[in-house]
Every structure is written in C-alpha cells, then in structure tokens.
Amino acid sequence: MIEHLDSIPALVPKLLxxxxxxxxLSQAATSLAVSQPAASKAIRRAESLLGFALIKRDARPLELTEEGRLVAQFARxxxxxxxxxxxxLRMIRKEGAGVVKIASFGASASTHMLPRLFESVRRDLPKVSVGISEFNDDEALLALxxxxxxxxxxxxxxxxxxxxxxIVTDRLVALVHEDDPLALLPAISVADLETRHFILTKGGSEALIRxxxxxxxxxxxxxxxxxxxxSILAMIRSGLGVSIVAELAVPDFHPEIRVLPLTPEYPRRIGLAxxxxxxxxxxxxxxxxxxxQHRESLLS
Structure with missing residues (x-):
C-alpha cells in the first residue's frame, strides 16, 4: 500500500x-497525448501499488470500480x-486584484486621510481591496x-x-467647552493650560503633544x-477638562466644543510607509x- 499519491503514476487520475x-481507454489516452499501451501500463502500475483494481476489465465499455471513482473524483x-x-492568478496579473493590509493610527488617518486617499485608488485600481486595522503610533509601526x-x-x-x-499635513488644536473662558482666546498657549485639568489622548498624538x-x-x-x-469630547462637555488633538481627527459636528489653534503652531506631516x-x-x-506615481496629486 502506498503512503503518498505521488507514488502512483501522475497520468492515472487524469485517465480515470x-x-x-x-x-x-483509447480516447482517454489520445486526450492526454499518450499511447493506449502506456495508459494501460500506468493503470496496472497504480493498481499494483494500491493493491486493488481501479477498472472493471470485464465490462464493455470499461467501468471504474468504486476505488477508481474515488481517484477520478479527486482528479476532478x-x-x-x-x-x-x-x-x-490571471486576474492578479491583469488587474492587480488582492487585499492590501494597512495599519492606521487614530481618527486622523482612519476617518479622513485614508478614505480620501483610496477614493482615487478605487477608480483606477478597482480590484484592489484595502483592509485597515487601527493601532496607536508605536503599534502601527511595529505591525509594519x-x-x-x-x-x-x-x-x-x-x-x-x-x-x-x-500624504497630508495636519496640526494640533485645542478642544475646550464653549462656555470655558479659554474659548474666547484666539489661540491657546502652554501657559493657558498650566492650571487646567488636561485630558490626554492615547489615540495617536501623545508624543506630539508632549x-x-x-x-x-x-x-x-x-x-x-x-x-x-x-470619549474626550464627552469628558469636555461634562466639564472634566480640556484637551489637544490632531485637527483632522475632529469630527465635522462637535456641539458645545470650541476648536482653537495652538501658539506656537505644531504641524505634523502624515505619510504612508x-x-x-x-x-x-x-x-x-x-x-x-x-x-x-500620483503623489503630487495626492498632496494637493
């Protein structure tokens, strides 16, 4: 009895x-570009290795045994x-089909940068799919x-x-409650925050804030x-403090919250690596x- 299918002639499953x-048998041999004697010899060799018959030789036309059917179904x-x-593989070669995995940090990238970026990609590379996993800055870099x-x-x-x-240039901004006296300032400095309860984001900008x-x-x-x-916005609305986040992370609708620039400004450039x-x-x-190829248009 064989231990591996590779032990029987590769021609046999196709013949069956x-x-x-x-x-x-003659037609099968012709279809596979071998002679009928070579086909018969290959089947007999496989039967000898397996220890049982694969075809019923007394039947006309030839019929497969149950074991022969198993091998034929495997071949199919x-x-x-x-x-x-x-x-x-042809689709991959022709259209670049496949899934590209991207590690993203925070709302700036996941909700603003990447959707805008891949809107143009979707038009030109429709067979490319993108899978986004969210991490903080260090975890995204480690995953890469x-x-x-x-x-x-x-x-x-x-x-x-x-x-x-x-890809894009972002900047840090301050978030304060609209009733907070800080909301009246044109910009927020470090001195303005020294006596205030500060809410630190752990979602991707901590190193820049520090x-x-x-x-x-x-x-x-x-x-x-x-x-x-x-959570940060809800804490500010509840009067628990003020915060600093990346501007691109701020949702378009943020009731009761004022978004103010920092002084000095602190820009950051986000890229894809x-x-x-x-x-x-x-x-x-x-x-x-x-x-x-399209980096100039992506930056505009």
Missing part, C-alpha cells in the same frame, strides 16, 4: 477522470482547483516592521528601514486619559507604485 466522463476536484487558481501589514500610516520622520510617501509642551520648557501634566475621541525590500503581494506592489 476521462473514463468516468464516458471516454474509452484538483482540476477545478487548478482552473480556479489560474483564473485568480513585523510584516503583519503591508503599509502603515506614520508621522513623517526619518526611518532608515522605511520608504515613506507624504513635544509641544516641551517647546515651552513645561512638562505635560494630565488629569485624565482616553483613547477614543468621542512600507518596509524597504520585497512586497508581500502583487496587489501591494501595484498600489505602492500607483501612490508613488
């Missing part, structure tokens, strides 16, 4: 499939799988470096191991933290090349 579909399933695989995603949104810095396409505070020589002191922007080297898929490679 042709017999199952109504051909005689494999043929169908090969046909499907070839169709998929570990190869769990194809691309990641990052705040543009110099990374020797990454290629980066700048850096903005440090520009004035004042370490960041915070009373509360929250990951979701909706990938690891240097090979792409994990043809779809990822095609999408990246598209973004590189």
């Amino acid at each position: 499939l042709h017999l199952l579909e109504g051909e005689n 399933q494999r043929l169908e799988q090969e046909t499907m695989l070839i169709r998929q 470096r570990e190869g769990r995603v194809d691309f990641a949104t990052i705040v543009d810095h110099e990374y020797l191991d990454l290629e980066i396409i700048p 850096a903005w505070f440090s520009t004035s020589g004042t370490p960041l002191q915070f009373k509360h933290t929250a990951v979701q922007l909706t 990938r690891r240097s080297g090979s792409f994990s898929s043809h779809a990822a490679q095609r999408l990246w090349r598209y973004l590189c």
Whole structure:
C-alpha cells in the first residue's frame, strides 16, 4: 500500500477522470497525448501499488470500480482547483486584484486621510481591496516592521528601514467647552493650560503633544486619559477638562466644543510607509507604485 499519491503514476487520475466522463481507454489516452499501451501500463502500475483494481476489465465499455471513482473524483476536484487558481492568478496579473493590509493610527488617518486617499485608488485600481486595522503610533509601526501589514500610516520622520510617501499635513488644536473662558482666546498657549485639568489622548498624538509642551520648557501634566475621541469630547462637555488633538481627527459636528489653534503652531506631516525590500503581494506592489506615481496629486 502506498503512503503518498505521488507514488502512483501522475497520468492515472487524469485517465480515470476521462473514463468516468464516458471516454474509452483509447480516447482517454489520445486526450492526454499518450499511447493506449502506456495508459494501460500506468493503470496496472497504480493498481499494483494500491493493491486493488481501479477498472472493471470485464465490462464493455470499461467501468471504474468504486476505488477508481474515488481517484477520478479527486482528479476532478484538483482540476477545478487548478482552473480556479489560474483564473485568480490571471486576474492578479491583469488587474492587480488582492487585499492590501494597512495599519492606521487614530481618527486622523482612519476617518479622513485614508478614505480620501483610496477614493482615487478605487477608480483606477478597482480590484484592489484595502483592509485597515487601527493601532496607536508605536503599534502601527511595529505591525509594519513585523510584516503583519503591508503599509502603515506614520508621522513623517526619518526611518532608515522605511520608504515613506507624504500624504497630508495636519496640526494640533485645542478642544475646550464653549462656555470655558479659554474659548474666547484666539489661540491657546502652554501657559493657558498650566492650571487646567488636561485630558490626554492615547489615540495617536501623545508624543506630539508632549513635544509641544516641551517647546515651552513645561512638562505635560494630565488629569485624565482616553483613547477614543468621542470619549474626550464627552469628558469636555461634562466639564472634566480640556484637551489637544490632531485637527483632522475632529469630527465635522462637535456641539458645545470650541476648536482653537495652538501658539506656537505644531504641524505634523502624515505619510504612508512600507518596509524597504520585497512586497508581500502583487496587489501591494501595484498600489505602492500607483501612490508613488500620483503623489503630487495626492498632496494637493
């Protein structure tokens, strides 16, 4: 008895499939471009290895045994799988079909930058699908470096191991309740916040906020933290404090909340990054090349 199907002649499952579909042995051999004696020899060799018959030789026309039908049905399933695989590979080659995985940090990227970016991609690369997973800044960068995603949104810095396409420029803004005296100011400085309860976002801008505070020589002191922007807005409405977030993260509708610029301003450039080297898929490679070719229009 054999241990692996590779032990029997590769011709046999195909021959049996042709017999199952109504051909005689001569026709089956001709369909597979072999001689009838070679076909008969291959079947006898397989039967010898298996220890049982695959065809009923006393039947006219030839019929398959139950075991022969099993092998023929296996051949049919494999043929169908090969046909499907070839169709998929052709589609990938022709249309760049596939799923591209992207790690995104915070609402700035997930709700503003990426949807606008891939609106144009959808028109030109309709077979490319995008799967977005949300992380904070450090986790998105780690997911990219570990190869769990194809691309990641990052705040543009110099990374020797990454290629980066700048996409959009954002800035930090202050969020205060509309009844707060700070709402009357034209801009918010570090000094304005020194005595206020501060709500620190954990959703992607924490490092930038700390850096903005440090520009004035004042370490960041915070009373509360929250990951979701909706939670931060609710806390401000409840009078629990004030906050600073990325401007692109702020929803268009934010009742009772004033959005104020910072002084000095603290802009940040957001880009899409990938690891240097090979792409994990043809779809990822095609999408990246598209973004590189259209980077000027993407930035406008």
